[in-house]
Amino acid sequence: MINTIYVENEIKDNSRTLSILSKFKRSRIIYINKYSEIFNKKTQSFRLQKKDPLLILAKKHNNFVLKAPEGFGIGASKNYYFSHMYNCIYDCKYCFLQGLYSSANYLVFVNYEDFLTQIKNLITINKGKSITFFSGYDCDSLAMEKVTSFAEFFLKNYLENKKITYEFRTKSLQINPFLKNRPSENIVIAYSLLPNDLAQKFDVKAPSINLRIKSLKQLTLLGWQIGLRFDPLIYNNNWKISYKELIRTIFDQINTNYLHSVSFGSLRFPKQIFNTISNMYPGDELFAHNFEKRANVYSYKDEVENEMISYCKNLIYKKVKKDVQIFTCTPY
Amino acid sequence: MEKLNSTDNSYICEYCFIVNNISEAQFFINRFNLKLKKKYNLFPIFSNENKNIWLAINQDTISSTVTPIYLNNCANANEQTTWIFFSFSFLSNLNSPHFTIIDEIINSSTQNKLYPSVSCLKKFKRKNAFSNEQKFQNQERITLKNIYEIYKTLEKLVNKALIFVTTLSIPEKYELSDIDNKTIKSEQNKYITEIMNLSDEMKITIFPFSYALNFYKKIEEEFKFSVYEQNVLKNLLKHFNPNDLKQNLIFIKKLKNGKLVINYLKQKLL
Numbered sequence: 180m181i182n183t184i185y186v187e188n189e190i191k192d193n194s195r196t197l198s199i200l201s202k203f204k205r206s207r208i209i210y211i212n213k214y215s216e217i218f219n220k221k222t223q224s225f226r227l228q229k230k231d232p233l234l235i236l237a238k239k240h241n242n243f244v245l246k247a248p249e250g251f252g253i254g255a256s257k258n259y260y261f262s263h264m265y266n267c268i269y270d271c272k273y274c275f276l277q278g279l280y281s282s283a284n285y286l287v288f289v290n291y292e293d294f295l296t297q298i299k300n301l302i303t304i305n306k307g308k309s310i311t312f313f314s315g316y317d318c319d320s321l322a323m324e325k326v327t328s329f330a331e332f333f334l335k336n337y338l339e340n341k342k343i344t345y346e347f348r349t350k351s352l353q354i355n356p357f358l359k360n361r362p363s364e365n366i367v368i369a370y371s372l373l374p375n376d377l378a379q380k381f382d383v384k385a386p387s388i389n390l391r392i393k394s395l396k397q398l399t400l401l402g403w404q405i406g407l408r409f410d411p412l413i414y415n416n417n418w419k420i421s422y423k424e425l426i427r428t429i430f431d432q433i434n435t436n437y438l439h440s441v442s443f444g445s446l447r448f449p450k451q452i453f454n455t456i457s458n459m460y461p462g463d464e465l466f467a468h469n470f471e472k473r474a475n476v477y478s479y480k481d482e483v484e485n486e487m488i489s490y491c492k493n494l495i496y497k498k499v500k501k502d503v504q505i506f507t508c509t510p511y
Numbered sequence: 512m513e514k515l516n517s518t519d520n521s522y523i524c525e526y527c528f529i530v531n532n533i534s535e536a537q538f539f540i541n542r543f544n545l546k547l548k549k550k551y552n553l554f555p556i557f558s559n560e561n562k563n564i565w566l567a568i569n570q571d572t573i574s575s576t577v578t579p580i581y582l583n584n585c586a587n588a589n590e591q592t593t594w595i596f597f598s599f600s601f602l603s604n605l606n607s608p609h610f611t612i613i614d615e616i617i618n619s620s621t622q623n624k625l626y627p628s629v630s631c632l633k634k635f636k637r638k639n640a641f642s643n644e645q646k647f648q649n650q651e652r653i654t655l656k657n658i659y660e661i662y663k664t665l666e667k668l669v670n671k672a673l674i675f676v677t678t679l680s681i682p683e684k685y686e687l688s689d690i691d692n693k694t695i696k697s698e699q700n701k702y703i704t705e706i707m708n709l710s711d712e713m714k715i716t717i718f719p720f721s722y723a724l725n726f727y728k729k730i731e732e733e734f735k736f737s738v739y740e741q742n743v744l745k746n747l748l749k750h751f752n753p754n755d756l757k758q759n760l761i762f763i764k765k766l767k768n769g770k771l772v773i774n775y776l777k778q779k780l781l
């Protein structure tokens with residue numbers, strides 16, 4: 180239950196705003212001029228707000244779609260991302276948003292149309308080039324779907340084009356918009372996955388791995404393309420057994436004909452974000468293993484990272500009949 | 512501004528209260544046994560014997576933006592200090608006292624607004640308040656004297672989540688002289704205690720490490736430690752939660768030397 184909602188005056192009569200507000204009849208609503216009055220203040224505590232986040236409804240004015248960081252992609256020549264909201268209802272310990280924002284409040288931009296307009300402009304500018312647009316960089320792209328209905332809007336209005344892929348990255352079970360629509364070659368629903376024992380420790384408040392796999396199965400049964408994102412890959416003493424078990428469970432259940440791609444990215448943080456997050460979890464085992472600072476990035480040692488990726492890749496090659504696309508993401 | 516008490520930093524200021532007049536201060540003075548600190552003469556400044564609780568009474572003659580800064584300096588407050596602004600408000604549409612947390616402050620003359628944090632304040636009744644320089648009759652909305660300037664300064668100075676703007680709204684027929692009324696006192700006691708306790712819990716989340724440092728300082732005042740022992744002690748303390756440490760501190764202070772303190776804490780962790 181969100182007990183306070185801040186609404187920018189500019190969008191207070193917007194139909195989407197009103198529709199979202201109608202879902203929170205008992206919340207206190209406070210009208211504000213700019214979301215930054217609440218969201219960007221420096222002396223806030225992310226961890227504290229995470230206990231009791233509130234909702235901010237705002238209008239985004241620019242930067243609807245941004246270039247994805249170097250090394251972030253699933254095969255297209257251009258990669259962009261967009262975020263209709265900042266922050267997330269889950270509380271993964273490794274989530275980089277904790278180090279990125281000073282506020283954990285949910286900020287939703289209600290002018291969805293403007294995101295699509297910029298996506299369309301970029302497709303026109305990059306005519307003929309393959310492009311992937313990622314949703315779910317500053318949030319989980321589906322976790323708040325019941326409130327935002329963003330995916331529902333997107334599926335009704337996106338531009339279909341052979342060269343374009345839209346990825347919805349998620350850990351959420353809110354797949355209703357996909358179940359209600361016919362599958363599209365352009366869209367990939369990609370799940371972030373961890374072995375069960377690690378997910379229980381680190382994917383706080385997120386759906387269990389079994390439920391995520393169940394959603395993947397449901398989607399493939401309907402013909403939607405799915406992505407498996409082993410990102411972050413997390414090391415512990417038991418990692419080989421854990422990842423073997425995870426990969427076995429997934430491939431026992433999903434229809435690999437609809438597997439668009441697999442990607443790996445080992446746990447890594449820019450220095451500043453590492454410091455902020457590791458101070459939030461004094462003594463947590465997430466930060467205990469094999470970290471090394473390379474070019475201002477904290478990550479596992481090269482040999483650990485490479486061993487984990489190649490071990491998991493080999494397991495996957497044994498499981499898939501067709502040539503599946505496998506990528507390694509090095510987003511920093 | 513110079514640190515007014517720079518000679519004595521051995522205490523830790525946990526709570527700072529700001530009120531607008533002596534009637535509002537009276538509850539805090541009695542409850543925490545606060546004494547007027549005569550050496551601070553810009554505002555009436557009070558503190559208890561341990562100097563962990565401080566109070567300032569805002570003055571009409573001095574800009575209210577100065578109050579938080581002055582109290583912050585006198586009390587040697589830090590990022591972990593809880594700040595509670597308390598004031599009575601008088602409403603014509605009330606029959607009994609109501610305690611309220613303010614989550615929106617509106618400057619009556621400019622209509623500019625400020626938004627105090629609402630983190631973890633679900634269970635309290637919340638409302639907006641107008642900031643005025645003077646008191647009006649027949650009010651149906653909460654009006655708090657100078658709160659806009661005070662909050663604006665505080666917000667820049669300290670941790671936003673630890674500032675609580677509070678009011679006890681009282682039926683307008685009451686006068687300040689009626690404020691001894693039992694119901695009013697018990698409401699004040701109930702809610703101010705709840706907020707102080709809540710802020711203590713919040714600090715554990717906001718500063719997962721630094722409560723340990725506060726205990727470290729308290730222990731270090733009593734015992735001598737080598738540099739190595741200091742580090743061992745700091746690390747050991749991080750393994751306890753603040754309540755355990757509070758309870759253990761009484762026993763620790765009775766021990767004979769630093770080595771015994773470290774051994775005692777190690778034993779407790781087994």
Ligand code: SF4
Nearest residue numbers: 267269270271274318
């Ligand atoms: S699901 Fe993604 S965005 Fe949400 S908390 Fe976890 S890592 Fe962060």
